[in-house]
Amino acid sequence: MKTAIIGAGNMGGSIARGLAKGSIIPASDIIVSNPSQGKLDALKAEFPALQTTHDNQEAVTGAEFIILAVKPWLIKPVLRELKLKSKQILISVAAGISFEELAQNVAEKEMTMFRIIPNTAISEMESMTLIASRNASKEQEQLMLDIFNQMGLALLIPEEKFSAATSMTSCGIAYVLKYIQAAMQAGIEMGIYPQDGMRMVAQTMKGAAELILNNDTHPSVEIDKVCTPGGITIKGINELEHGGYTSTIINAIKKSV
Numbered sequence: 001m002k003t004a005i006i007g008a009g010n011m012g013g014s015i016a017r018g019l020a021k022g023s024i025i026p027a028s029d030i031i032v033s034n035p036s037q038g039k040l041d042a043l044k045a046e047f048p049a050l051q052t053t054h055d056n057q058e059a060v061t062g063a064e065f066i067i068l069a070v071k072p073w074l075i076k077p078v079l080r081e082l083k084l085k086s087k088q089i090l091i092s093v094a095a096g097i098s099f100e101e102l103a104q105n106v107a108e109k110e111m112t113m114f115r116i117i118p119n120t121a122i123s124e125m126e127s128m129t130l131i132a133s134r135n136a137s138k139e140q141e142q143l144m145l146d147i148f149n150q151m152g153l154a155l156l157i158p159e160e161k162f163s164a165a166t167s168m169t170s171c172g173i174a175y176v177l178k179y180i181q182a183a184m185q186a187g188i189e190m191g192i193y194p195q196d197g198m199r200m201v202a203q204t205m206k207g208a209a210e211l212i213l214n215n216d217t218h219p220s221v222e223i224d225k226v227c228t229p230g231g232i233t234i235k236g237i238n239e240l241e242h243g244g245y246t247s248t249i250i251n252a253i254k255k256s257v
């Protein structure tokens, strides 16, 4: 399944690496296009079978999948220059660019399209990837889920839920990292070295995520297990609430929509 990736930045580069490491699309089927050479050289050094080019049209010619991973404001000009065939499958990574806008910029308006939103943990094969489809068969949807489930966890959702879910997951990873940073700052004030604190908090966060994902439990159940009546955790939990923790997170996630 020849796959063209347009843009070799954070997303395009990570998707190329994830695909090449996975078992569905071999590296020799992947061609990545980018204007500058450095990122292409880095990809080629890791996966010698992968092909690279500076010419977007050369990349997409004959490709079954075309993954658009340029900045949102470049989607329109890049798409308008491409000559796409009705049988090709267009996959856009651009946040905030609707199927309707994509369709307006291609000749084949009814072609199969997907929108995907990974987060930056895709570089670790631990992305939460959102997928929406347009004019796709069940088999094509399943293939997309299979591909992106190899790079973490993938979920197919309707396009109208995309911006809310993007805020929770793709922007959300920055909010989660912000918690790690804040907890580290507290540790530093109390004499914990930043490098030690970073590992302590990151492993704590990974453990919290594993508790939820492995047991299908609810955060309130897990929080209850930590909070000994009259103990120390509930003092911190109540302080978080006095400081508007829950409300601030709700507002932050809604602000990014």
Ligand SMILES: NC(=O)C1=CN([C@@H]2O[C@H](COP(=O)(O)OP(=O)(O)OC[C@H]3O[C@@H](n4cnc5c(N)ncnc54)[C@H](O)[C@@H]3O)[C@@H](O)[C@H]2O)C=CC1
Binding pocket: 006, 007, 008, 009, 010, 011, 012, 033, 034, 035, 036, 039, 056, 069, 070, 071, 072, 074, 078, 093, 094, 095, 096, 117, 118, 119, 120, 170
């Ligand atoms: N960074 C993130 O966390 C996420 C980004 N996205 C979306 O992914 C898309 C790409 O974002 P990033 O990878 O972060 O940006 P980036 O700036 O790291 O990568 C974009 C790449 O496109 C290349 N490029 C520029 N003009 C080009 C052209 N005419 N043809 C081919 N390549 C060209 C750039 O040289 C660069 O390597 C954006 O649309 C963004 O909304 C989606 C989810 C998460």
Ligand SMILES: O=C(O)[C@@H]1CCC=N1
Binding pocket: 095, 166, 170, 171
């Ligand atoms: O901040 C942004 O616009 C991009 C899209 C989702 C995550 N980062």
